[in-house]
Amino acid sequence: MKIDPSIRSQMILPNRLPAKNPLSKAIFYLLLSVFAVLFAMPLYVMIVTSLKSMDEIRMGHIFALPITPSFDAWDMAWNKAASGFDNTGLKSGFWNSVIILIPSLAMSVAFSSVCGYALACWNVKMGNFLLMALLVCAFIPFQVIMYPLIKMSVAVKLYNTSFGVSVVHTVLALPILTMIFKNYFASIPEELIKASRVDGGRFWGTFVYVVLPLSPNIMIVVAIMQITGIWNDFLVGLTFGNVKAYPMTVNLNNITQTQTGVRVYNVYMAAAMLTAIPPLLIYFFSGKMFIRGITAGALKG
C-alpha cells in the first residue's frame, strides 16, 4: 500500500547533491566517525563498567576493557540489589513494567484508533474542535494535571496500583495517538470507505473489514512508540505506583540512589543495561518503524 504520505516521500529518490569532491567526502567521514565514537561512548562505558569488579573500577580507567570480565554485577542488579525498600533487585520492577505496559498498550490503541477512524472517515459533530483540543492536550505538561489526577485516582481506588499507572499512561497517550491515527486513516482512499458503505458496511463493519486490514504498519509504529515510551517513563510510575507496583525505571533509580555504603557503579551500570535492553532491542530490530514513530509522535502534535 502506498497510502501513507510519509512512506511515499521516502520512495521517491532523493535528489540531493552528491559529495563529488573526494576531499570533502573524506572530511565528512572523519567528522561523522568522530561523532559516532562520541555518541557510542556512553553505551560502551556502561557495558565495560558493568563487567568489572569495584576494585578494578577504582583504578580509574573508565575506558579500559575489563581484566576479568564477570556477570556478577548483572546477577546482583537483577536478583539482589537494595532499592531502599527491599533487596530483591530489578526483577520485580521488570515484571511490574510488563504488567503496566500490556493494559495501557491495549487501552490506548483501542480508544485512539477508533476515535481517529471516526474523525477521519465520518462526519463527526465538532470533530475539528476535538482535534484542536487534542492538539492542546498533547502539549500540556504532566505537572499541570498531576495533582487533580492523583485526587481522582484516589477517589476511584486506582492510586498506588499498577492498573492505575496503566490508566494514567492511557490518558496521557490518547491525544497524540488519536491524531496519528486520524492522519493515517485520512489517507485511505475515500472510494474504499464509500464502497464499503454501498456493500452495507456500517461504522464498525467498515472499521474491522476495510480500515484495519490496511493498517498493520501504523499499528506497529504506534505499538513501538507506546512500548518504548511506557517502558522508559519514570514520573507517572513514581507518582502513581507504590513499592509493589513501581516500574523498572523507578526501581533502577531507587537502587542507584540508595545511599547506604559505597556506590557500586558496576551494579548501577548493569541495572541500567538491564532496563535499557528491551527498548534498545526494539530500536535495533525495528529500524525505520521506530523513526517514524518518534517523528509522528512529535510532529503531528
Added chain:
Amino acid sequence: MAKVKGTSFVHRHAASLAVVPVMLIALVFYFGSAVWSMVMSMTASKIFPDMTFVGVKQYIRLFSDALWALSLSNLGWYALGSLGSLVLGFFLAVMLESNLAGERFFKTVFLYPMAVSLIITGLVWQWLFNPSMGLQQFFRDLGLQDFDFNLVGKKETVMWALVIASIWQSTGFYMVLSSAGIKGIDSEVWAASRIDGISKLRMYIEVIIPMMKFTFLTSFVLLSIGAVKAYDIIVAMTNGGPGGHSELPSYYIVDMYVNRQNIGMGAAGSTILLALVLGFILLFGAINLLSKKKE
C-alpha cells in the same frame, strides 16, 4: 478527509459515540484538571486542600522564593543549551544527506540514545562526570594534570552537564527531522543549483536553510517544550543539586507537591508552566498556519 455524505442517522450516531470516550478524557482529565490546578493555585491549600480564596498570594509567595527564580533562569539556560542538539543534528543530517555510504549505520548510532530512558541517560552521564573515576581521571591520566571536568559537582557548571547529556539524548531526533526537511526540498531546486554551478556550501546557506525555516521553527518549539517538561534527567543526574542550581520548574513543582507538601504553591507553579506551554502552542499554531498558507 474521506467524508461520507448522506449517511443515515444510525451511521453518524455510531461515529459520534465512538469519539465520546476520548472527548470525555480530554474534557475531564486535561481541561478539567488544568482548571482544577488553577483554582487550587488561588486557595490557601498547604498540606491539605483548603478552599479559602487568597487571590494571587500563592504566586507572590512563589516568585519571592529564590529557588523558583533560580529554576526559571536555569530553564532559560537549559533551553538555550538544548539548541545545540538542533545545530548538531542539522549538521549531521547535511553530511549524511550527501549520498555517503554507511548512512544507515551512522543514523543508527546517532539515534540510539533516543530509545533509552532519561533515567539511564542521567545515570550514565553522572558516572562519566565522576571526578575520581570518570572522564576527568581519564584525561588526567593522559597527562593533563589540571583537567577539570567535574561539571556535576559545581553550581556554576552543573547546567552544562545537563545540557551535554540532553544533547547526547536528542541530537539524533533533530537529525531525523532535519533529514526529512532536506529530503522534502523540491528536486528542481537541486537541479537548478547544479546548472548554475553554485557551490554546495553557498547552496545550503542561501537556499536550503531559508527553505527549511519551518522545520527549524517546529524544532525550536519542540525543543522549548521539551525543556519545560524535562524532569527525569535531573532526578537521575543531580537531584536538583548542588543547592538547587540544577532545578527546573518541572522539578520544583513535583518537589513542592510531593516533598514539601505545599499544594497551593505547587499549583501556582504548574499554572505558570501551563502559561509557558500555551505560549509555545500559539507559536506552533501560528507556524502551522503560515506553512499552510505557503502551500
